[in-house]
Amino acid sequence: MSNPLLEAVGPYITQQEWASRLAFDPLAGIDVSSASEEQKDFLLGTIHDVIEPTRPSIRVACAMQRMLRRSYMRRDPTSGASRAHTMKLLGLRCTKNPEDIDFGSVYADALVIKGCTGFGKSTTIQRFCKLLTQKHVHSRSVAAGWVKRVQITYLIVPMSIHRGGLVYAILAALDEVLGTNIRSQYLNKKGWSVERVAIEVGILLVQNSVGILIIEELQPSNFGASPYRTEMLATLLRLLNFGIPIVFVGNPLAFEGIAIHSQDLRRLMSEEPVEFMPYEESDPDWHDGLAPAMWGHNVMPVRTPCDAEIKQALHRCSAGIPDFAARAVAGCQRLALETAGTSSVTAAHLGQYRTESAAFAACKDLIEGFKFRDPKKLSRFVDVPWEEYALRWGFTIEDILDLGGGEPSSTLSPMTAAEQAAYRSVHDRIRAQYSSTKTREKKKAQANSKRRSNNTESDRSSKIRETLGKPLETLREEVEAAKGKTVKNRKKE
Numbered sequence: 001m002s003n004p005l006l007e008a009v010g011p012y013i014t015q016q017e018w019a020s021r022l023a024f025d026p027l028a029g030i031d032v033s034s035a036s037e038e039q040k041d042f043l044l045g046t047i048h049d050v051i052e053p054t055r056p057s058i059r060v061a062c063a064m065q066r067m068l069r070r071s072y073m074r075r076d077p078t079s080g081a082s083r084a085h086t087m088k089l090l091g092l093r094c095t096k097n098p099e100d101i102d103f104g105s106v107y108a109d110a111l112v113i114k115g116c117t118g119f120g121k122s123t124t125i126q127r128f129c130k131l132l133t134q135k136h137v138h139s140r141s142v143a144a145g146w147v148k149r150v151q152i153t154y155l156i157v158p159m160s161i162h163r164g165g166l167v168y169a170i171l172a173a174l175d176e177v178l179g180t181n182i183r184s185q186y187l188n189k190k191g192w193s194v195e196r197v198a199i200e201v202g203i204l205l206v207q208n209s210v211g212i213l214i215i216e217e218l219q220p221s222n223f224g225a226s227p228y229r230t231e232m233l234a235t236l237l238r239l240l241n242f243g244i245p246i247v248f249v250g251n252p253l254a255f256e257g258i259a260i261h262s263q264d265l266r267r268l269m270s271e272e273p274v275e276f277m278p279y280e281e282s283d284p285d286w287h288d289g290l291a292p293a294m295w296g297h298n299v300m301p302v303r304t305p306c307d308a309e310i311k312q313a314l315h316r317c318s319a320g321i322p323d324f325a326a327r328a329v330a331g332c333q334r335l336a337l338e339t340a341g342t343s344s345v346t347a348a349h350l351g352q353y354r355t356e357s358a359a360f361a362a363c364k365d366l367i368e369g370f371k372f373r374d375p376k377k378l379s380r381f382v383d384v385p386w387e388e389y390a391l392r393w394g395f396t397i398e399d400i401l402d403l404g405g406g407e408p409s410s411t412l413s414p415m416t417a418a419e420q421a422a423y424r425s426v427h428d429r430i431r432a433q434y435s436s437t438k439t440r441e442k443k444k445a446q447a448n449s450k451r452r453s454n455n456t457e458s459d460r461s462s463k464i465r466e467t468l469g470k471p472l473e474t475l476r477e478e479v480e481a482a483k484g485k486t487v488k489n490r491k492k493e
Contacts, residue, residue: 004144005072005209008136008151012069018061022127024051025296032299040299040337044330048123048323052293054285056276057124060113063271064128067109067245068153068211074107075209075243077144089206089242092199101199108240110268114252115276116384117412118323121249125214129154135177151209152177159215159250161222163235164194167201170213174204198235202242210244218250219383219415221422225256225429237267252385253426278370279320286320287311294325299333302344313350317360319370324363331357366412376403381410382423387430397434 013021026046035043051057076082092101115121138149155173160166171183182204186197205213215236218224226232240246248268252275279286291314295306304310317328332349335356336342354360360367366384369377373393378386387400395403411420 001078001143003072003076003078004138004141004149005075005077005151005211006069008138009068009072009132009153009211013061013065015058015062018058019053021131022051022053022057022061022124024049024127025293026050027297027299033301035299037337041334043299044297044333047294047297047326047330050293050297050326051123051127052289054120054279054289056274057120057127059272059274060111060124061128063111063274064125064212064247067111067247067271071108071211071243071245072209077141077146077149083145086206090203093203108243109245109270110240111245111247111271112255112269112273113247113249113276114255114273116251118321119276119278120322121276122216123322125156125216125247125249129156129214149209150178151211153211154214155205155210155212156214156216158217159219159222161226162228163198163232166215166232166235167194167198170201171204174208178208194235198238202239202244205239205244206242212245212247213239214247214249216249218248218254219419219422220251220253220256220426221419222254223250224254225422225425240267251383252388253383253423256385256426256430278318281312281315281320283320286315290320290322290325291315294322294329297326297329298345300336300342300344304344304346309347310350313347316371317350317354317367319367321367321370324360324367327357327359328353331359363412365410375400379403381412382420382427383412383415387427387434397438401431401434401438 026049027043030043032040032043074082075086077086113121113125132153134153136151136153138144138146138151140147141149152174155170155177157166157169157173160169168183168187171186175181175183186192186200189197220226223229223232236246279290281287291311292306295304295310295314298304314325314328318324328350332353333345335352336345336349365377365380368374369384369386373389375386375390375393375395378384378389390400390403391397411423415423
């Protein structure tokens with residue numbers, strides 16, 4: 001008997017197939033040779049829609065597909081046991097004491113996707129979601145036990161600073177897909193605690209067969225360093241108890257400190273986390289994938305091949321960061337279009353972009369920090385986990401403590417003073433941890449050195465006692481034997 005929830009998401013896509021499924025070229029099928037100047041300018045702007053599959057993006061697609069399909073397999077409406085469990089969850093509606101609920105052995109997957117702004121996290125997720133039909137309306141099914149059923153394959157919501165904001169953001173997302181006004185109904189329920197509303201949200205997610213919940217924009221201010229972190233984690237884990245898989249997307253610094261909560265960490269990382277980083281110049285994802293794909297977004301009359309010189313120049317403009325690569329390709333083509341009689345764009349235009357672009361100048365330290373693995377330049381940016389990157393690049397804790405004395409003054413994306421303060425508090429906490437580690441290592445080294453010194457003195461004393469404890473006749477024999485060895489050695493010489 002087929003599972004209608006699983007059928008709605010289409011056939012399984014193999015790992016080998018994901019590259020072609022994820023790839024997207026906004027200029028495909030467009031004849032740019034006859035385009036006007038205005039049209040070319042518009043088409044250049046679509047370069048941010050270019051998607052070139054890389055190993056991290058394919059891992060994300062595989063993991064999200066696995067979570068989605070496994071979730072619907074567990075919730076198969078043609079299974080009597082599954083239907084009974086769904087009815088049990090729906091029966092929790094209007095529960096007055098959420099903390100007394102026993103969910104049993106319900107299991108749902110969670111995935112953490114982390115990376116700085118512009119590294120390609122959200123682009124990958126949006127592309128994955130575009131391959132799905134978000135809303136299905138199922139007709140009567142005797143096998144599934146319903147007359148009509150709405151199925152929502154995915155929901156995307158922004159993270160809020162507190163749990164109340166998050167649960168109402170989920171209700172707003174449901175309203176947008178369903179065309180309803182559920183959020184307002186719960187806002188008007190007087191005397192309802194956030195916990196009760198959160199239970200209702202879980203029920204609505206089950207009722208509408210939501211396949212996967214994607215929570216974006218995690219930052220220290222709304223997650224890792226939030227004063228409401230404990231309550232927020234409890235709410236998120238409760239949604240997992242309803243059997244709804246969750247994808248957490250955000251800055252790496254948002255997840256600092258979660259490791260101390262071992263059970264929470266285990267639940268949030270049931271799927272292997274995926275991290276997006278700038279692509280090294282030697283990485284096949286760069287020289288065989290991202291660089292040619294970005295450079296291929298061309299509106300000039302004559303195409304310039306993406307040779308080694310172009311790849312090198314483009315990497316100098318971007319450090320292998322997709323967003324900066326897109327800016328550089330669009331920017332150098334605009335410079336070429338400004339010059340009368342220019343029919344193609346070259347590596348020289350990339351050099352001109354690097355010299356003249358105010359956007360590049362503003363991010364020069366960030367780009368060169370990644371390009372040349374220079375944590376001091378990265379330390380200017382409050383939303384970059386430069387300490388962790390420095391350790392990966394072979395710097396010591398002492399190096400990091402010496403480098404991090406200044407106050408970060410820049411950000412990758414606009415943020416409020418409170419958000420910047422939250423990021424700074426995470427950097428302060430990291431430095432305090434490193435300082436403690438350095439102190440412990442120093443004390444351990446001193447203790448080991450003292451122990452070795454004591455052992456040496458003890459060995460000397462033992463040898464003296466051993467010698468003095470021997471009979472006089474034995475000592476004479478040992479001295480004569482030593483003299484004999486010395487005479488033999490001299491004769492050999």
